Amino acid sequence: MSKVKRIGVLTGGGDCPGLNAVLRALVKTAAYGHGISVVGFLDGFSGLIRDRTLRLEPDRVSGILPRGGTILGSSNKDNPFRVPAVTDGVKGFEDRSDDAMRVFAAYGLDLLVVVGGDGSLTIAHQLAGKGMPILGIPKTIDNDLAATDLTFGFDTALTTATEALDKLHTTAASHHRVQVLEVMGRYAGWIALQAGLAGGGDVILIPEIPFTIDSVVEAVKERAFRGRTFTLIVIAEGARAQGGERFVSRVVEDSTDSVRLGGAGYWLSAELEKRLDREVRGTVLGHLQRGGSPTPFDRILATRYGVHAANCAAQGVRQVMVALKGMEITTAPLAEAVAQLRLVDPESQIVRAARAVGTRFGDE
């Protein structure tokens, strides 16, 4: 039986299918295997600084394995080192990390498990710097964390994006249309690349391979020349034209209304319609990619992460992130985990495979 008696856990950042599977595995392994009890903090770091908790026992996590979302709630707003605050009527930020340390101590916790992406793990790393024992569990549908081969949630997002492409495929073919699908990926193009490969995307545009609009136009025309009357284009939200900026959602003031615009997808659709003089339709998948029941792959990976974190906690391992290396779950230093993003290498085997089957990346 471990000397560790009680640990905390929170889920931070954007939603991600598999969070509940992590919590279930963590709590069950902690309880059954090590006699450790688990305190859940609500809504990410917000619950930690405001002392809002949910006691997590095996019964409470029973049945949540297949469910999307997180029973703890999440938030990507309350960075303890930079909490939005109004002082003397002026909007600003305040450092409430001492509150976090105090709450942590008040519960007599031996460790805090942070399930999060780049942002949440960076905060966790800072708390570790203040002396809080931390275990990280990587979480991002973008799959862009450098210290692990894969993150849970990605396979589910990929499946949602591929099913969308399958649907657009039949309707594009019937109507001889150019169909543009914008998927998530602000810095890394993993979802666009793999959904494009799986869904037969004719053109794939990702942040790591800046494109020219001329090349995309050319790809559509060349297909038409070969009798293919439709073209499917997958574009990551963070894709960018050569020499250009990353597209970002922006607000347009239009007489009376201000309207948030989709970025890359709508821009590309409008641009192509102008240049091609034919019907182009754009779809932005958006938050659909963050929801739904996790795929079996994600449920298993999330479960294994949760089990490993509980075991590490019991063994006194700290200041690391659990990670997948090949077929095994292992750990990586927290510092390394947040040091850099895992981007698509334009020269990698998988990109070359996509080119081999005829996919264009807009840089030809």
Added chain:
Amino acid sequence: MSKVKRIGVLTGGGDCPGLNAVLRALVKTAAYGHGISVVGFLDGFSGLIRDRTLRLEPDRVSGILPRGGTILGSSNKDNPFRVPAVTDGVKGFEDRSDDAMRVFAAYGLDLLVVVGGDGSLTIAHQLAGKGMPILGIPKTIDNDLAATDLTFGFDTALTTATEALDKLHTTAASHHRVQVLEVMGRYAGWIALQAGLAGGGDVILIPEIPFTIDSVVEAVKERAFRGRTFTLIVIAEGARAQGGERFVSRVVEDSTDSVRLGGAGYWLSAELEKRLDREVRGTVLGHLQRGGSPTPFDRILATRYGVHAANCAAQGVRQVMVALKGMEITTAPLAEAVAQLRLVDPESQIVRAARAVGTRFGDE
């Protein structure tokens, strides 16, 4: 054996899951049951006026039952009475309905089967007026044709919209968000209403029940007051504020780019975010609703329409549309089919059922 020897068929208007199932059933029944051969016109009325065809035999339609789209292609551009044309450098339209009559005659056809929605069936009705024997098959994912109880494609679109709501539900709940989902329905709110009922939408906004933004804001706040930290809103693309216009996609000139904006969904998201001072996320499902493999319900309905049309063709029935009445397939005069749309009755049982379980329509 019928005196009818050869019939034509075309699929017109927007894409709709089940078109291939109709073609398969029509061709098989015509061939096996009546010895009638079928000529398919490509890309809607375009193929009819330009004489572009595909011979449809049982072998060619084998295996297409579960596939989205239409092997004939479709188009919503080439109304034979109003074909886009350039005369003396001026863009305009010309009447090519005589070409349509000529091609029809040249193939020695006894009848033309038109699978289409309101637009295509109106054209078919006009061709009937010129003497062309017509059989209509109703097709619209919006389910807004008055002369039939149900159209195929609707159940598939409803399923796609409901699955989207299921996904948004988990992520909205985890992040305490207001999530807005825009679905199809320019004049009739059937998809929004039924997807909202099936997916647990808290607020449903449809063209038939004009809303006030105050009422929607109130619904979100009331939920928050009762401890429900998230709200799911389903809005039809044709929904409109009381006293206001129908939202339509519009183009905004933003310094260098012109951008097509989503209508109702994005507008509402921006408006709510402003008024509620909290995170609101909008998703526009768009063409995903027109694609994909048809549901069993749609495959069966489409098959029954195709069979019935072939039988009607053989029996010399003309100038009607096949239609579902209760559990039976029957026919309705073509004139009646295009006379009016089938809208949601705000006082109907199904709307009252939605209100009974707590759904708001923005008119309270």
Added chain:
Amino acid sequence: MSKVKRIGVLTGGGDCPGLNAVLRALVKTAAYGHGISVVGFLDGFSGLIRDRTLRLEPDRVSGILPRGGTILGSSNKDNPFRVPAVTDGVKGFEDRSDDAMRVFAAYGLDLLVVVGGDGSLTIAHQLAGKGMPILGIPKTIDNDLAATDLTFGFDTALTTATEALDKLHTTAASHHRVQVLEVMGRYAGWIALQAGLAGGGDVILIPEIPFTIDSVVEAVKERAFRGRTFTLIVIAEGARAQGGERFVSRVVEDSTDSVRLGGAGYWLSAELEKRLDREVRGTVLGHLQRGGSPTPFDRILATRYGVHAANCAAQGVRQVMVALKGMEITTAPLAEAVAQLRLVDPESQIVRAARAVGTRFGDE
């Protein structure tokens, strides 16, 4: 506000997707619309005679709309008029219907809502005979209740069966196999008929149309003659050969083990393999058809039933079953509801449609 203050509800018989949607709609409508509170009895009539209950409030039914199963539990064992009992060491039955009446009275209930199929509604009818006010809600995946056009659960079962056929289709085609799929339907062949239509079944065998094995063999051979190297056969569990008995699961004593055999599906597979001298594969879908998240269609129908039952309860309507007639929910006398089953009419339009596209029923 209604004079009715408190009602009970139970879910009886086999599992059926949509039960939770019924409970949610019933409880919400009762509470919000009529100020009626609802007591749930656990595990069907078992909870009624043993006084095991769950208080159902709007909060408790929140979020269960998309879930399969029933939060009340179900059972098809405890008929109050015939409860298994051991008296003086002898297994027998006892009448505990007076216990049911007593528990009903003890809770001060104005009405009992019974969600059930043929069996449960017959019991409810008997309790009505003893003076208990009853409202029935029809529930059966078999869709074989005469007094309603459709029951919830059927569309979900149909979808599961059709997806199975879609999967078997690709593998049958690749391996040139005869694939037999056994689906539910002891007396009525609705699932087999409609899944066969939707999934492109080449042969459909249902209880209402007794088949000959010779005709089935002939159908396979004829397809082979036309170059179709595979055949998909859908068989209802209650299908029967002409002049033969209904297949039922039976137990075979095989030296040491007794083994429960699937009925119709395995029998047919073995028989065809013998006669055709080629690979035949049988699959029995079984309980998969009773599980899973209900389709949008079923969620809506179940919700409408629940709402209507609550409204009827408030208005003092008793001894009826809610029912779908065309597009409206209405009521039918309970006596009528249990009087007879709704079977497939071999001469009906839908059977003739299946024949028209080339489907065989084994009676040719």
Added chain:
Amino acid sequence: MSKVKRIGVLTGGGDCPGLNAVLRALVKTAAYGHGISVVGFLDGFSGLIRDRTLRLEPDRVSGILPRGGTILGSSNKDNPFRVPAVTDGVKGFEDRSDDAMRVFAAYGLDLLVVVGGDGSLTIAHQLAGKGMPILGIPKTIDNDLAATDLTFGFDTALTTATEALDKLHTTAASHHRVQVLEVMGRYAGWIALQAGLAGGGDVILIPEIPFTIDSVVEAVKERAFRGRTFTLIVIAEGARAQGGERFVSRVVEDSTDSVRLGGAGYWLSAELEKRLDREVRGTVLGHLQRGGSPTPFDRILATRYGVHAANCAAQGVRQVMVALKGMEITTAPLAEAVAQLRLVDPESQIVRAARAVGTRFGDE
């Protein structure tokens, strides 16, 4: 441009989702990248010895990426070294491998690509021994090939099995049942293990960990003691009791009929029902696991295998199998590929993870 001009390909053994994706990628890469043409042999080795072929050009493989099955057909009967034959009225086998060599030579092929599992690759290895240049592509839904980390088809089978468990879960919980699901895996328990992990199986029985029926009975009782009224059991078809034989489908002579019995699943269901005196339901997934559209993961892996095989073919690499090692596609000697199976290690991290969350393996 490669010196290689023309290669052959065949798909052998049991069906597997992703075969079409392999063919598409192979043909496109061969044509676009290397100017190599591809001849497809029909129905596995059968087409090779009988000279039945399909010319595979990019147009012919267009659109097949998402489809299950194989457009080439498959067979697991015609081992060229042991073809069923009747000589002088006696059933036996003949060696027709020389026919295979002759046909291969007649088409002027530089190489034969064999997409197959253990059986087909062993045959390919033997043909290599006779001098035929071979490239293997691993294919098995069981994921039991030692020389590669993963095979395509497995993720799809896993998904089908997990969806079945999700469905059984709701109905088991509602009816307080023991539900047994038999999945594929004659020698390796990968599907049972991972589907069990993903679907929350309470007991997982696999060939690599022989079980005792007492232990399984104990697991069900212990759950009941803790208030869990249902138990989900996943059993691989090749699971076996300690000291016992592997279960295999067997034929029982029952008066007039001979009936093929499911093996492990039905046996276990009957046995448990006897010992527990409560309702146990068994479902055998069977061929559903081999069908359907491949998951995105499988489509990508299959595509990468196809691309890599074409590249290897062009570069003159022979007598190897393409394989996944970590994140990269590489090659392994054909001899190594068929040397041994990849089994579940009972002491592996993933098995221990399953035990950590409370899963029983019947050996406790």
